[in-house]
Amino acid sequence: MSEKEIKDTESLQGEETLTTESTPEDNTVEVKIEETQATDEITKLKEELADKKNSYLRLVADFDNSRKRNARQLLEIRKNAAEDIITELLPILDDFERAFLADEAAKTDNSGTKLIYNKLKKLLTNQGLKAMDVQNQAFDTELHEAVSELPAPSRKQKGKVLHEVEKGYYLNEKIIRYAKVVVGK
Numbered sequence: 001m002s003e004k005e006i007k008d009t010e011s012l013q014g015e016e017t018l019t020t021e022s023t024p025e026d027n028t029v030e031v032k033i034e035e036t037q038a039t040d041e042i043t044k045l046k047e048e049l050a051d052k053k054n055s056y057l058r059l060v061a062d063f064d065n066s067r068k069r070n071a072r073q074l075l076e077i078r079k080n081a082a083e084d085i086i087t088e089l090l091p092i093l094d095d096f097e098r099a100f101l102a103d104e105a106a107k108t109d110n111s112g113t114k115l116i117y118n119k120l121k122k123l124l125t126n127q128g129l130k131a132m133d134v135q136n137q138a139f140d141t142e143l144h145e146a147v148s149e150l151p152a153p154s155r156k157q158k159g160k161v162l163h164e165v166e167k168g169y170y171l172n173e174k175i176i177r178y179a180k181v182v183v184g185k
Contacts, residue, residue: 153185
C-alpha cells in the first residue's frame, strides 16, 4: 500500500463513528405516529366497507324490484294475450244474439245454435271476458259511447241509458269494447 492509503486507513480508524442511539421518547413518538396512521387507515377502510355495503344493498333492492316488475308484466301479458282474438270474436257473439232475436220472432227451433253460442260464451268467459251491464244506469263516458239521444219517458230516466245498441265488454277488468247506447235527455 502506498503511504497515502495507510494514512487514510489510520485516520479512519482513529475517528469516532457517530451512531444514533434511540431514546425511549423517540420510540414512543414513532409508535404514536404508526398508531395514528393505522387508525386513519382503519377509518378509511371502514368507510369504504360501509359504501360497498350500501352499494350492495341498493343493487340487491334494484334487482328485486326489477324481478317483481318483470313478473307483473309477464302476468299482465299472459292475462291479455288473447285480447286481439277475443276482440275479433265479439261481432260473432253479437251475430248470435241477433239470430236468437230473429228466431224468437219467427218462432223457429234454434237449440243447435244456442249450444254453439253457449260453448263459445263459456270459453270466452273462462278467458276473462265479461259483458257490461248498462241498462237503466247513468250515462258514463268512461264506459259508454252514446249513439243517440231520445226524450226520456220519465224524469228518473234523464241522463240514463235507455237502450243498448251494442254490448260493451271487459277483459280481465279492462274495457275492450265500449257499450254503444241510446241516452235519455
